[in-house]
Amino acid sequence: MEQKLQMFENRLTKVFRHTSKLARRQNITCYRVYDDDIPEFPFSIEMYEDHVYIAEYHRKHGMEEDAHEEWLDTCLELISKVLEVAPNKIWVKQRQRKENRKSQYEKLSLESHIMTAYEAGLQFKVNLSDYLDTGLFLDHRITRSMIREEVKDKKVLNLFCYTGSFSVYAAAGGAAEVTSVDLSKTYLAWAEENMKLNGFDNPKYTFVHADVLQYLDTLKLNTYDLVIIDPPTFSNSKRMKDFLDVQRDHADMLNKVLLATKKDGVVYFSNNYRRFVLEADKINASSIKDITNQTLPFDFQQKMIRKCYRLIK
Template sequence: MSTADFESFANRLRKMDKHTGKWARRQGLSCFRVYDADLPGFPLAVDRYGPYLHVAEYKRNHTQEDEEGYRLWRANVRQTLSEALQLPNGHIYFKERKPQKGKSQYEKLSGQQEEVIVEENGLKFWANLADYLDTGLFLDHRPTRQKVREQSAGKRVLNLFAYTGSFTVYAAAGGARATTTVDLSNTYLEWGQRNLELNGLSGPQHEFVRADCKSWLAEPAEGLYDIIILDPPTFSNSKAMFDVLDTQRDHPALINACLRRLAPGGHLYFSTNFRKFRLELEKLQAGYIKDITAATIPKDFRNPKIHYCWLIRHSEG
């Protein structure tokens, strides 16, 4: 790869960091996407977390097949990022993204515990830049979180496959009467509770449940919810699960189980990051289904297929 290629990469980084940074400050965001695999030869997603960078490298799209060439490329990328965005090398965290092939979504990568507090729409969250593949805050779901916040006043909200509870924080900030946060990982449930505490939103009305969501939904419902967030991983076979989760296969059963817990007039938000996903409409027991994907992709994400999202209800009313 030529010097000119790295100069183009540096120019793109500077341009987007300046442009998107101004927009982010107006929006009250300290974390946003700077670069979104915009140039051939640089299959990276570069996210700013204040004075730090989180860099996800998409190995499946890589052109560097020779190991020595790859090491040189990566060293040059790191140097370019540091110089173009004026950040020390120690503030740049690299992750490699590749198909999971059966690995659990909860796998830990390191034990550095590099945590920082980031801000989003007036709320604060703990982000871990080193220890996991993801940081604890999915930036692409920012607009959907805001939708939930705007609709939560006086409502009961269910957050399934909740990860670190960012939707729960938004719902609580929006004045939710009660929330139930369900995830299989104690680590992520504790993280979600810490996020609530960070915003001064903790209370007995916010329940955290450690459970396999698929099994939990199969149990008899103990009350209905006005808003349900269903954002399952594409695939999971964690040892703590009773069964393998495959979102393409299982989504009709998951959605229908959520509809049984959804109050009349309630909203179910279903989303997935699986690029090849196909919604099986004929199997869903819903009266109203609307693809709202375009409205839920943030301005700083140039990939329109970063996720898919639907609003599902009992009826159109």
């Protein structure tokens, strides 16, 4: 055990030294430090300003609950030491959390912790305590910047908008209109909050509560200059009419999006399905470019499962 902990400490020290230096150089304050690098330590560890957000992936570890508690507390002490962050600024999620966790860290997680995170001069509300995700997907940092660079005076549609980070970047880039669509009222309200946080409180920024699959059928032809679509891999929300499977449905979804896009308009399409294969021959775009690698931030170089494409009508 001691030997494995030492291995984990060495690895974490090394990657933190490297990523924190790159982050400082680029003035980035929210970034991933570690992601399951050593199988016996199945964590994702991220910095959010001066806080640490840890997700423990669910694995068969063969430990009794008490032994696992003890092991986790030891790991958290080590993470606190290496990252030089006080335990009360460490937030832990377990992908299958037991309700009776007793460690000091768990008690902290039962308090709500909402804070403002900064990225590229913009502000985002993140929640380190209440959901499995924080509200800001760090792996799309570069994609967001690319969109900001090309939206001036354009009509933008953000589908499956989640907490609206792409919408915030689009507004910051001077988009003429931004429409954000999501099925979750919670996330849509959060998206609106993120827009207001950055001073983008204007009728040209609209928020639509809808099932995207049905909403696509209501879109007018040739309306948008730029569309962002980042669907979940699968979704069978009770509020959805249809079950979504990104592999099965992506060509159909993208063709509907392209109909609503102006000629030479751009569609950014991303998804997290590990075994995803783009069916380019079924998609009515004049050009499709895989931009996964060029949208890969420094802190996700080792491990990135999402795909990202840029389509032109």
